[in-house]
Amino acid sequence: MVRSNVNGEWREADVWPGSSLLSLLRDHLGLAGSKNACEQGECGSCSVWLDGELVCACLVLAAQAHERDVRTIESLGIGDGLDPVQEAFVEAGAVQCGFCTPGLVVAVSHLLSENPAPSDDLVREALSGNLCRCTGYQKILDAVRLAGARIRGDQL
Numbered sequence: 001m002v003r004s005n006v007n008g009e010w011r012e013a014d015v016w017p018g019s020s021l022l023s024l025l026r027d028h029l030g031l032a033g034s035k036n037a038c039e040q041g042e043c044g045s046c047s048v049w050l051d052g053e054l055v056c057a058c059l060v061l062a063a064q065a066h067e068r069d070v071r072t073i074e075s076l077g078i079g080d081g082l083d084p085v086q087e088a089f090v091e092a093g094a095v096q097c098g099f100c101t102p103g104l105v106v107a108v109s110h111l112l113s114e115n116p117a118p119s120d121d122l123v124r125e126a127l128s129g130n131l132c133r134c135t136g137y138q139k140i141l142d143a144v145r146l147a148g149a150r151i152r153g154d155q156l
């Protein structure tokens with residue numbers, strides 16, 4: 001039995017402790033927002049927070065999340081609406097097939113919570129573990145700049 005606080009709520013699942021946190025979330029807790037694209041830590045589509053640290057959920061054992069705090073893409077948004085990062089991705093055209101988007105939004109939210117005014121180099125470095133096959137990354141950079149400006153309250 002694994003018990004974790006997921007998005008502010010204690011959840012339990014009878015899962016083999018050697019399965020991944022990603023499997024716990026998707027297959028046992030019904031949280032399908034974190035995507036499974038490579039299952040080997042290469043693509044970042046499964047990015048979540050574990051005790052506030054950004055991790056690839058496919059590389060973390062379900063047992064490692066026992067009695068710990070997990071936050072997923074489902075925790076983001078404001079009421080029924082989008083939060084500034086999600087909104088910026090849509091507005092900048094950074095969402096195409098969308099498979100990479102949850103992981104990128106989590107990674108960008110993490111970055112901007114630590115540094116709301118990152119340089120482009122820092123953004124590229126911070127997102128180097130998140131692969132996107134569709135956008136060519138330029139629109140993702142645009143989305144990060146837009147989200148950062150909104151979070152800082154800059155006049156646009």
Ligand code: FES
Nearest residue numbers: 039041043044058
């Ligand atoms: S599915 Fe976890 S890094 Fe690709």
Ligand code: FES
Nearest residue numbers: 097100132133134
């Ligand atoms: S939008 Fe398709 S992989 Fe990124």
